Amino acid sequence: MGSYVELSRETCYRFSRDQYELVNLVEESNRESQQIKNRGELSQYNTLQLARIKERAKKIHATLDRFMERQKIVTADKLSVRLEKNPDGSFSVLPVLLRKEGDSYTRMEADSLEQGFRSNPYNTGKIYGPDKTQYVFTPEQEEGIRQMRRCQRLSPEAARQVAEHPREIFGSDAFDFDLGVYGDRVVSIGEFLAPDLPFSLSSGRNWLPPEG
DSSP: OOSEEESSSSOEEEOOHHHHHHHHHHHHHHHHHTTOOOHHHHHHHHHHHHHHHHHHHHHHTOOOOHHHHHOOEEOOSEEEEEEEEOTTSOEEEEEEEEEEETTEEEEOOOTTHHHHHHHOTTOOSEEEOTTSOEEEOOHHHHHHHHHHHTOSSBOHHHHHHHHHOHHHHSOSTTBOOOHHHHHHHHGGGGGGSOTTOOOOOOTTOOOSOOOO
16 A cells, blocks of 8 residues: 555545555554564554554544544653652662653653552553553663662662663663753752762672562
């Protein structure tokens, strides 16, 4: 199917560029989904593609069927992190979603993401918020979410390492730590770390908790 569709001699259509891109995306999604055998991967792929289809459809005011219209799906262009102090004095790393705007990234509002992140400790590729929003991630972003799940009871020393050098821990292209966005969320970490707390990591020491 190209941009020109002929249903009969009397009925034919020519898509605009945006319309054609939407139709092409739907065809691509249907074609690629047939090649995925793993159910979890298929669900993740289909949800990601549905989010993209909804975004394209909204752009051209296309009408979606009732099921597609009802789905609340959020995707991100990049991930970032923020630190939160736990009641026992340890720290947790929580996900932040970023949307690309021009040459930079801005923080997305995702109110139910943190609740879903905490209440579903084994979900990494797709996180369900309590309001039924689906936060779905690319495979690379999923690995980043998995890293965050390993950082839920960090010592103050390890938390400071994250705050000051996030790229050393979360180094994949799934993340962006532009100071204008990231710095606003971690600048206050010094306020709840003891001012005389020694911060040093012995050579070769792995401060990340073991997997499992």
